[in-house]
Amino acid sequence: MKPKTELQRRAIALSAKLHPITDKQRQWGIDHIFKQTGFLRKKTTWCGECGHIWKSDNSLLKNTIVDITCPHCGKQLKLTKCDKKEHVDRWYYSIYDKAEGFQVIRHFVASKACSVGEYPIIDVNECVQNWISPQGKVVNIARKTQMAGYCYDLWIYSSDMEVRGTPSVEAKYDIDSAYIYPGKKFIPELKRNGFTGALYGVSPRRIMSAVLSNPMAETLLKAGQISLLKRCVNYPKDIAKYWPSIKICIRNNYPVKDASIYLDYLGFLEYFGKDLRNAKYVCHTNLMKEHDRLSNKKHRIEEKKREEEKLKRALENEKKFKKLKARFFGIVFSDEVISVKVLESIQEYIEEGKLMHHCVGHSEYYLKPDTLVMTAIAGDKHVATIEFSLKTFEIIQLRGPANSISKFHDRIMELVNQNTNLIRRRLRSSKEAA
Ligand SMILES: [Zn+2]
Ligand SMILES: [Zn+2]
Structure with a gap:
């Protein structure tokens, strides 16, 4: 799609000037992602590193446990079962970079295709870039994908890197790679807001954007309130609703271990008309017990209300019934x-x-x-x-x-x-x- 906003125009122009992945970055990915592998078929074993194939009885379980050495290339091989004559392994691999004020997350697909009789073909291809402005606004630049059933990330590497709209599957441009290049570059705004690269199980695009755009996320990160931070990244409204209480938590160094339990608990306090700005309630010393107590109490009240409602309806019906x-x-x-x-x-x-x-x-x-x-x-x-x-x-x-x-x-x-x-x-x- 053609860039529409000023931010998109700047991102796509800078994207064209980004250097390709360096040999060092490429090699780091390959070395850390792929293991030297041998493949076990029923009566043969073949080496993914040189393609050599030899006879062996693989009905014995011990063959899958011990590493072996390829008799042809001499490489140490981890063994895996695979009945086919070829085997492809693909992984996302990401590099954190910066360009002209933007934080850039570059996502690559590293693939290793092994087949009998051949040396493996290893490829590292770029597919997506998340361009994040210092204000946390995101522009996604990516290649086209092939349509194929439920698979949303069959990248076409010959297509152009272009600004892309909102995908039907959010994860398409919101990639959470298992492998990240250690030479991580961050814009100063991210460092200022307390971000050091830890993702806490959130995708890099989401957490970086939240820490830059939402002062609550920044405060929670700096206070080490990680469970609340994760909730804030994914459901910012949940945190905004109780922000005054959460600020009291932070001021009192009260660590919230489980955001779900804690936010439920604040909901109960609200239900029972308790002071949500009083540290005595907000920073309860026995949260779990108090959560359960209030939860049961609320449940009983709601149950009673439902009963009363039922009785009221029954009486109304009785009146209608008598009239008829x-x-x-x-x-x-x-x-x-x-x-x-x-x-x-x-x-x-x-x-x-x-x-x-x-x-x-x-x-x-x-x-x-x-x-x-x-x-x-x-x-x-x-x-x-x-x-x-x-x-x-x-x-x-x-x-x-x-x-x-x-x-x-x-x-x-x-x-x-x-x-x-x-x-x-x-x-x-x-x-x-x-
Ligand atoms: Zn070999
Ligand atoms: Zn296979």
Whole structure:
């Protein structure tokens, strides 16, 4: 992409003038990244350093443990299993440099391609540069990549180093190499802000940019509050929210070992209305215990709130339910065996659901305006649940225990059908009253 901002224009112009990787830098990478390797196939071993291949029975486990010497080139080889006739190893390798006020992180891919019968081909190619201004603004200059499934970093080394936009995978230009050239150069602003090269498990681009752009990151780094620093680099808002408390921590030399626990704890203090600027709370001598105590306390309060909310909703439902169904309360009809009665509270719906092992206890039943639910009882046993339509005056469902067919099915049908007038009359009188 064409550079758009002044910063991008300056970075790309300076990038063109950067010297290529020196022989010394290249050799350091190769020496530290790659080991001299021999490859074990089933019945042969081959040397990655000269390509020589010889017969050997590699079913024996001991062959993979001991280093061997290549009978052809005499090099000491670490052994690894590989059934193929070639083997490629690739690693990121980074160099910290500076140019005209910019901090520059140059990322290379070092690759070693071994194959049977050949000397290895070793390459060190540049793929990405992070240009970081003294204010911590970053310009990414990189090569193009090949599209291939999930792999986002198949660099095309013949493509130009160009200013690139925000990638879909952040790690694409945010490279955290395992190997960094020891001759590290830093701009004075980084040194002034306390940065000495330690990364603390964060990528160099992220930590350098944060230390330059965010005074909180600078303060945390200088105070040695590394756990909070890491949080600050990745989630600056989490730190900004409690910055006054964290400053008290720093002033009191109170080391925060685990930022997550500590920030949770500050959240609890806030929840309970405690003074977030009082060192007694903010620098608690037994943080872990206090964290757990407040966490449990908050949990109990929230649980109680949820219960109260539930109860409130239940009472509201009960009101709605009464408004819909009270006109039918008291309806009972029976023959010699069965007695059918209207359910008169939500509690009765819930109990009916439990007794009969079906779902009549759910609100879709008790708050349904056009139906009436009744239970059929034989002796002292609930034998069926009936849903009756107030529109068509017919039974919609008649369910025995666990949605089975009641053994009194036909008898109940008949009993209900004989007594629909009772229901009809209540509906009519309430309509007239309204
Ligand atoms: Zn060899
Ligand atoms: Zn392999």
